[in-house]
Amino acid sequence: MSIKTANRTTLQRLTEAQPFLVDCLPAAQAMGLTGRTVLHAGPPLLWERACAAMQAAICCAVRYEGWAPDDTAARALVLTGEVRIGPCHHRAAVGPMTGIITPSMPVFVVENRAHGNRAHVTINEGLGKVLRFGANDASVVERLAWLADEAGPILGAAIRATGGIDLRALMAQAVRMGDDMHQRNVAASSLLARSLMGPLVRSGADASARARVADFMAANDQFFLNIAMAAGKAATDPCLSVADSTLVVTMARNGTDFGIRVAGLGDRWFTAPVEMPKGLYFPGFGPEDANPDMGDSAIVETIGLGAFAMAASPSVVRFVGAGGVQEAIAATEEMAEICLGEHPHFKIATMDERGTPVGIDIRKVVETGITPLINTGIAGKIPGTGQIGAGIARAPLACFEQALEAFGAR
Amino acid sequence: MSPETIRSLVKPSAYQDSVTLLLLARQLRSGPGVVEAAALMATPSNRDLLEQSGLLTAEAAKAGSNDLVIAVRAESAAAAAVALAESEAFLGAKRKRLEDSGRALPRTLESARRHLPGANLALISVPGAFAALEAKKALRLGLHVMLFSDNVGLEDEVALKGLAVQKGLLMMGPDCGTAILNGVPLGFANAVPRGRIGLVSASGTGLQQVTALLASQGEGVSQAIGVGGRDLSEAVGGLMTFQALDALAADPTTEIIVMIGKPPAPAVRARVEARLRAAGKPCVLALLGQGVKEGRDATVHAVATLEDAAWAALAMLEGRPYIPQPFSIPAMELRECVEEFCRALRREDGAVRALYAGGTLAHEAVLILEPLLGPIATNLRPGSGGRHRVTDLGADEYTVGRAHPMLDATVRVEEIRKAAQDPDVAVILLDVVLGHGAAPDPAGDVAAAIEAARATAKMAGRGLAVVASVIGTAGDPQDLAAQCARLEAAGVWVLPSNAQAVRAAACIAGGEPVLARLLEGRP
Amino acid sequence: MSPLAAFFRQELRVINLGLEQFAGELDRLGVPVVHVAWSPPAGGDLKKAALLASLTDEDEDDR
Numbered sequence: 001m002s003i004k005t006a007n008r009t010t011l012q013r014l015t016e017a018q019p020f021l022v023d024c025l026p027a028a029q030a031m032g033l034t035g036r037t038v039l040h041a042g043p044p045l046l047w048e049r050a051c052a053a054m055q056a057a058i059c060c061a062v063r064y065e066g067w068a069p070d071d072t073a074a075r076a077l078v079l080t081g082e083v084r085i086g087p088c089h090h091r092a093a094v095g096p097m098t099g100i101i102t103p104s105m106p107v108f109v110v111e112n113r114a115h116g117n118r119a120h121v122t123i124n125e126g127l128g129k130v131l132r133f134g135a136n137d138a139s140v141v142e143r144l145a146w147l148a149d150e151a152g153p154i155l156g157a158a159i160r161a162t163g164g165i166d167l168r169a170l171m172a173q174a175v176r177m178g179d180d181m182h183q184r185n186v187a188a189s190s191l192l193a194r195s196l197m198g199p200l201v202r203s204g205a206d207a208s209a210r211a212r213v214a215d216f217m218a219a220n221d222q223f224f225l226n227i228a229m230a231a232g233k234a235a236t237d238p239c240l241s242v243a244d245s246t247l248v249v250t251m252a253r254n255g256t257d258f259g260i261r262v263a264g265l266g267d268r269w270f271t272a273p274v275e276m277p278k279g280l281y282f283p284g285f286g287p288e289d290a291n292p293d294m295g296d297s298a299i300v301e302t303i304g305l306g307a308f309a310m311a312a313s314p315s316v317v318r319f320v321g322a323g324g325v326q327e328a329i330a331a332t333e334e335m336a337e338i339c340l341g342e343h344p345h346f347k348i349a350t351m352d353e354r355g356t357p358v359g360i361d362i363r364k365v366v367e368t369g370i371t372p373l374i375n376t377g378i379a380g381k382i383p384g385t386g387q388i389g390a391g392i393a394r395a396p397l398a399c400f401e402q403a404l405e406a407f408g409a410r
Numbered sequence: 411m412s413p414e415t416i417r418s419l420v421k422p423s424a425y426q427d428s429v430t431l432l433l434l435a436r437q438l439r440s441g442p443g444v445v446e447a448a449a450l451m452a453t454p455s456n457r458d459l460l461e462q463s464g465l466l467t468a469e470a471a472k473a474g475s476n477d478l479v480i481a482v483r484a485e486s487a488a489a490a491a492v493a494l495a496e497s498e499a500f501l502g503a504k505r506k507r508l509e510d511s512g513r514a515l516p517r518t519l520e521s522a523r524r525h526l527p528g529a530n531l532a533l534i535s536v537p538g539a540f541a542a543l544e545a546k547k548a549l550r551l552g553l554h555v556m557l558f559s560d561n562v563g564l565e566d567e568v569a570l571k572g573l574a575v576q577k578g579l580l581m582m583g584p585d586c587g588t589a590i591l592n593g594v595p596l597g598f599a600n601a602v603p604r605g606r607i608g609l610v611s612a613s614g615t616g617l618q619q620v621t622a623l624l625a626s627q628g629e630g631v632s633q634a635i636g637v638g639g640r641d642l643s644e645a646v647g648g649l650m651t652f653q654a655l656d657a658l659a660a661d662p663t664t665e666i667i668v669m670i671g672k673p674p675a676p677a678v679r680a681r682v683e684a685r686l687r688a689a690g691k692p693c694v695l696a697l698l699g700q701g702v703k704e705g706r707d708a709t710v711h712a713v714a715t716l717e718d719a720a721w722a723a724l725a726m727l728e729g730r731p732y733i734p735q736p737f738s739i740p741a742m743e744l745r746e747c748v749e750e751f752c753r754a755l756r757r758e759d760g761a762v763r764a765l766y767a768g769g770t771l772a773h774e775a776v777l778i779l780e781p782l783l784g785p786i787a788t789n790l791r792p793g794s795g796g797r798h799r800v801t802d803l804g805a806d807e808y809t810v811g812r813a814h815p816m817l818d819a820t821v822r823v824e825e826i827r828k829a830a831q832d833p834d835v836a837v838i839l840l841d842v843v844l845g846h847g848a849a850p851d852p853a854g855d856v857a858a859a860i861e862a863a864r865a866t867a868k869m870a871g872r873g874l875a876v877v878a879s880v881i882g883t884a885g886d887p888q889d890l891a892a893q894c895a896r897l898e899a900a901g902v903w904v905l906p907s908n909a910q911a912v913r914a915a916a917c918i919a920g921g922e923p924v925l926a927r928l929l930e931g932r933p
Numbered sequence: 934m935s936p937l938a939a940f941f942r943q944e945l946r947v948i949n950l951g952l953e954q955f956a957g958e959l960d961r962l963g964v965p966v967v968h969v970a971w972s973p974p975a976g977g978d979l980k981k982a983a984l985l986a987s988l989t990d991e992d993e994d995d996r
Contacts, residue, residue, distance in 0.1 A: 004990040246988070333514045337521050367974045367985050368517045369423075401981065408984045425972035427952050475977050515970040520990070522948040526967040530943055535951030540973055543986040544950055552992030554940060558951065578936025594945045594964050597955065633941060657937035846958045 003264075006245035010263045011340045011359040014247070014303060017235035018113040020164035021192075021227060024123070024156035026148065028103035031091055031120050036067055036077070039088040041099025041296045042254025043269040047078055047085070051255035053134025053291055056383035057098035058085060060136030064144050065102050071136070089250060090267070092237065093120040094229045094296035097132040097379055098255070105144065106152025108159075108227055110167065112234040119233035121226040123147050123155070126219065128386045134291075135384030146212075154213045158199035165195050167231040171305065172345050174224075175356075180313035181228040182297060182306030182375040183390055188224035193217050225297065232299035239263040246407060247340065248360035251298035251372065251395055255291060260399045262362055265406055272398035277378045279391015291381040293393045298374045304343040304358030307373035307392065308335045312348045312356070316375060325350060331373060332357060338364040338372065362407065365400040414445060417490035418467040418481040419497060425451065426478055426501070427535070432813040434500050436820070438482060441496060443489025447482045448811075449497065451475060459811055519547050533596060534583075535559055541584065542566035549573050549581065556596055556636070557583030564645055567638065571649040581650055586636035587614030590621065597636075598816060598847035601885030605630020607723050608664035610654040612639050612671030615768025616716055618845060618881050619908055620670060620696070623720035625883040626906075629727065632664040633657075642674030642682070652685055659689035666723045668694045670716065672773075686710050692726040694719050698774055716774060717907040736913055736928040738906055747903065748917045748925050751837075754873035755918070760836020762919045763829040764800040764912075765822055767815035768881070771841045772802040775912045782916040782924050797834070798919065801825065816848050819855035826856065830863030830874060837875040838863065839915040841908055844882030844893060853880070853893040857900040864901050875918045876902045879911040 001009075027033040038061050040054060047055070055075070062074035062083055077083040088095045095101055100122075107120040125143060129135035159165065170191050171179075177187035196217070200210055217223055236249040245263035252259050257271040274293045281287070300306040310317055311332040314325045329350065335357045336342075342355030360372055371394045378389035431449040438447035448465050450456040452473035460466040465481035473479050480497045484490035516522040523529055532548035534541055538561025545555045545562075549570065557570075562584035574581035582589055588611070589596040593604050600618055602625045609631060611617040617634055624630065635657075637650040651669070658664045667689055674682055674697070686693040687709055695712045696719035702712050711726065713719050718734045725732035737744050762779060766772035769790070776786050785796030789805050801808075803815040803822055815822050822840075829835045838860075842852045849855060860876050867874035878897055882890045894904050905911040917925040947966040949956040956968035975981035 002991060003988060007990075330514060337517045363985055363988055364518065364520070366981060369972075369976050370517070401975075404981065404984065404988075408988065423972070427971075429952050429954055476973065515968060517970050517972070518974075519948060519950065519969065522967050522969050526946055526948060526965060529946045529948045529965075529967070530940060531945055532948045532950065533955055535949075535955065536971055537973075539979060540982060541951075543974065543982050544971075546986045547989040548948075550986075550989045550991050553948065558955075580937065580940075592941060592943065592945045594947075594959070594962065596947075596959075653937070657941070660938055661941060663941075846962075847954065 001244045003244050003246060006242050006264060007247055007340050007359070007361070010239040010242045010245040010247040010249075013115065013238050013242075014235050015341075015344055015358060016114055017168070017238070019110045019119075019167040019231035019234040020113055021108060021159055021167055022111045022164045023109040023159055024106050024152050025109060026103065026152065027101050027105050027107045027120065030107050030109050031093060033091060033101070033103045036065070036083045037103065038062065038083055038085050039091055039093060039095065039099070039101040040085055040254060041088060041095045041097065041294060042252045043257050043259025043271050044087055045085060045254045045256065049256045051292060051294070052381065053379060053383045054098050054255045054294070056134040056136045057100050057131050060131055060140055061100045061102045063136075064141045065104060087252070088296060089252060089261075092118060092233070094233045094299055095122060096124070096225060096229060096297045097295040097377075098134055099296050100131055104148050106148055106156070108230055110227065110230040110234045111164070112238065115238040117234060117237050119230045119237065121230035121233070123151060124220060124223050124226045126216070127222075129384050130386070133379050133384060133386045135386070137384070150209050151213050151216060154200070154203060154205045154209060155196070157203050157205070158196045161199040161203065162195060165192070167227065168345055170195075171228060171231065172347070175305070175309055175312045175346050176349060178313050178315060180306050180309050180316050180375055182225070182300045183316050183377065184313055185224040185228065186221040188228065189217070189221055192224050192227065228305065229297055229299050232303045232305075235303050236299065240266060246362045248302060248362060248372075251302050251374070252296045253293045253298065255294035258293065258396050258399060260395065260403060262403050262407065265403060265410070268406065270399045270402040270406070272396040272402075275393055275396060277376050277391040277393040279378055279389050281378070281389035282387075285380065285388035289380050289382070289385070289388055291379040293374070293376060294379060295376075297376070298395070301372055301374050302360065304339075304346055304356040307331065307375040308339075308358065309346060309348065309356045310373075310375065311350050314350070334370055335373060337368055338370050362400045362403045365397070366404045369397065371395045371397050371400070414483055414485060415487045415490045416465060416467055416481065416483045417487070417494055418465070418470045418479060419494045420452070420469050420473045421478040422473075423476050424478040425476060428537075429813055429817065432818065434480070434497060436818065437500065438480075438493050438497060441489070441493050443485040444493050445483045445485065447480075447493060449478070449480045452477045452479045519544060519551065523551065530554060531556065531591070533558065538562050542570060545570050545581065546573065549577060549579055552577070552579070554580040555582065556586055556589055557581065557638070558586060558597055559583070560585040564640065567640060568646055571646060575649055575653055580635065580653070582636040583638040586638050588617045588634070589636045590631050590634035592633070595846045598843070598845055599634075600625065600845035600881070600883045602883060603628070603630030604632065606632060606663065606665040606727060607668060608632045608658035608661060608666070609634040609668045609670065610637060610651055610658065611635070611669070612637055612641055613770035615841070615843060615881065616670045616696075616698070616770040618768070618843060619716040619771065620668060620720045622881050622883050623717060623907060624724065625885070627724060629724055632661060642671055642678050644675040644677050648674065648678045648682060651682065655685050655689060659691060664691065666692050666694065666726050668696065668719055668723050670696045670719060671698070673697045673700045683710065694722045694726065698770070699777055715778070715909040716770075717909040737910055739910075741929055745925065748914070751873070751875045751903070751918045752921055755836050755875065756871070756873055757836070759921050760919050761832075761834045762798040762800075762837050762839055762915050763832070763835045764839035764915070765825045765829070766800065766802050766841050767804055767822070767843055768841050769802045769804050771881075771908045772800050774908055775800050775839065778909060778912040779916055782913070782927070783920050816843055819849070819852070822856060823859040826859040826863050830866040833870065833872060835874065837877055837915045837918045839911060840876070840878040842878050842880045842893065842897065844880065844886045844888040844890060846887060848888070850888060852888065853896040857896050860897075860900045860902060875915075876900070877905065877911050877915045877918070878902050879905050879908045881908070
């Protein structure tokens with residue numbers, strides 16, 4: 001197949017995906033995740049190279065599952081291989097920041113009704129001292145237990161009652177309301193809450209349990225982020241098997257390495273050291289406190305949202321320190337230089353209803369030297385600090401150069 | 411004298427094209443207190459250039475090939491600062507002009523196609539190393555290509571033209587400076603009406619001379635296709651020439667075909683003749699340096715000069731024979747002019763110093779002068795020697811760190827000054843080329859130097875004649891009549907074509923014997 | 934129709950890579966032109982640039 005035809009196929013698969021939120025179930029059940037497995041964000045990771053926040057999160061998850069009584073024992077299990085670690089991406093899943101998934105954690109199930117494949121992601125825990133940021137004390141484990149025992153089943157029932165929530169339509173509307181689906185998800189989270197309100201109220205669960213779940217959702221502006229990521233995963237996975245396509249289907253970081261995968265190169269990872277994000281910091285924090293870039297959330301940029309929709313979300317731009325609407329438009333134009341096309345469903349009102357740039361092409365990245373922008377939260381490097389700022393990171397050029405060489409040699 | 415200050419400004423990853431940078435440098439050099447200035451991409455050879463000019467600051471030495479360096483040497487720190495601020499303003503204004511459309515410029519050929527759907531031609535003038543790659547991409551994308559860039563390898567040229575022919579596309583070049591396609595002047599080209607004459611040319615200024623003469627008679631061009639200087643070599647085998655000839659043969663609006671170039675490789679020559687005959691239309695063949703056989707050939711008319719090509723084509727259109735004349739000026743008037751100049755020289759004979767912007771025009775000058783005056787020293791032929799000199803100022807040795815003479819008269823002005831100081835020089839010969847792409851006031855750029863040169867000679871008690879042709883049309887952006895008038899006011903004898911200007915210069919330098927020979931039809 | 938015959942009847946629409954003055958001239962003439970803010974591909978790495986050129990889309994795929 002010619003590269004052009006292959007790219008046409010993958011771009012269409014990506015943009016015409018129909019992700020629906022259909023359930024919330026334990027990972028063991030939804031994903032067939034069995035045994036002592038801890039999934040993490042980003043490309044494959046060697047324990048020795050993992051950053052402190054990631055190691056802390058993995059240990060905490062091991063304790064949460066009851067496989068070890070403390071972190072020392074947990075670490076030992078990982079080192080001997082009795083607990084296996086691996087990328088979420090290899091198991092049809094994604095995770096923000098540390099991105100930890102273990103068998104008893106509840107995961108949202110997103111089904112791509114255009115292709116039949118599914119993707120999974122945990123419930124966003126909220127802000128502050130959470131597993132996502134590498135916090136690993138008792139409060140984290142307690143919250144994880146609540147999510148598994150109470151929130152997961154209630155949400156699952158509510159979602160099932162809807163018959164499936166059309167995520168593409170929801171995200172298109174959220175973009176019009178100023179969300180970028182990476183740093184800003186408040187509109188999408190509100191729209192989701194609205195969809196679930198009726199089923200939640202009408203569900204048979206105990207009233208105070210329903211109230212806890214409702215309050216939990218309402219308190220978290222970023223609740224939808226995880227679901228947006230799973231929608232991205234569901235849209236991109238079908239592109240992986242298309243030979244000769246130069247479309248980027250995965251961008252992910254594990255706190256040490258940044259990895260990409262390309263449609264025409266199968267499940268090969270091309271990695272390079274992750275870069276430090278640049279942005280604005282919350283009071284009391286500065287660049288010296290920042291953790292290297294981490295998480296599978298760059299999947300959102302891979303489907304034409306996040307930084308690629310910055311022009312639709314000017315408030316994000318100001319928050320990350322860039323000038324304003326003009327700068328946001330310029331950033332979007334810059335991304336258009338490296339993309340195969342415009343999204344038919346996610347439209348930017350400030351750019352005459354042009355679709356967001358979508359379909360990163362490794363050829364164009366290497367040719368222009370323009371690397372994909374990623375809107376990202378900045379985590380504190382000390383495990384459990386939480387988010388300390390927000391900013392912009394770039395995917396390292398080296399990943400795309402390696403991928404291009406591999407593509408040329410295929 | 412206060413100590414000089416050297417300051418630089420480095421802009422990382424900020425590519426600018428070579429002409430923009432040379433124009434910026436020229437502007438900075440003219441600033442108050444500025445001794446020397448340069449604006450360059452910091453490639454290794456450019457860093458050497460900076461060093462040679464005493465402009466290599468520590469900052470500039472660390473810059474890389476994709477970084478822009480602006481360096482000034484000034485009489486004071488204040489003057490240097492002003493110059494650097496001026497360069498920021500220059501680049502900022504340029505950026506603003508480029509972005510005024512409200513949309514950022516595309517960064518690649520592919521994204522340009524999204525900005526301009528239906529694009530059908532890529533005009534490529536990027537540095538040689540990358541020019542071939544961009545041309546290849548353009549052809550793959552189905553675009554016709556005009557490859558202005560030189561320094562493209564022969565193998566690349568053969569591959570590109572092979573690909574173009576396979577896809578039925580034009581690949582004009584490399585080193586193609588002039589074309590007129592679908593009525594649009596491309597590169598350095600003159601405003602010429604649409605008409606019935608189709609041209610295929612290996613030479614840019616050659617094409618300019620012929621088309622300008624046609625336009626002066628109200629006739630025009632259907633298509634003027636450049637093929638690059640090496641197309642008729644054995645390696646390339648005339649690939650683009652034949653593609654162009656076939657296209658003109660098939661084009662209903664083309665009645666006459668004119669081919670301009672140098673004599674082809676022997677292996678290619680026969681195929682050229684055959685292809686011209688197969689065209690089924692009258693053809694004029696102007697391969698400068700070929701022998702022109704006597705005898706009438708109704709289909710393929712070989713001519714010796716560019717001017718002859720234009721007039722022969724016109725004659726064919728009108729169905730009448732063309733007999734070349736050395737001058738279009740009446741013999742009496744010509745004789746008077748020559749005698750006046752010779753008297754003013756106050757010597758029997760003298761040397762010609764020809765300073766050309768157009769390489770082909772320089773080549774034509776050599777071909778005409780040699781039989782008339784004897785050996786010619788010219789940088790067109792390494793190792794040549796002689797009393798008379800013809801210099802192509804567009805050649806590599808004159809354009810290192812300098813814009814081409816079609817854009818910047820600095821080098822030519824300096825050469826005029828030097829020629830005026832040589833007591834053996836009797837006549838300076840110039841081409842003044844107008845048209846799109848050329849400088850806004852080519853005549854004005856050399857007029858002062860010419861006046862100064864004549865004054866220098868006069869003070870030394872000897873005469874100095876200056877002869878020129880102006881290659882241009884009434885429709886060109888520079889005012890043709892005003893350009894001629896400016897030259898004449900400076901004492902230049904302006905003739906209607908390069909060939910006539912060369913012959914006029916020969917008459918002045920060689921005196922009566924040369925004039926007689928020409929008028930008697932013994933060229 | 935010879936391949937170039939169709940082109941000879943089209944309006945010229947130009948993509949300009951390199952000297953900005955050429956784009957300016959064409960724009961003044963009213964010829965549709967877009968100037969590319971070009972810089973050496975692959976950061977000037979000729980080998981990568983050559984690989985990119987050989988991986989460029991072919992227009993034949995449209996036919």
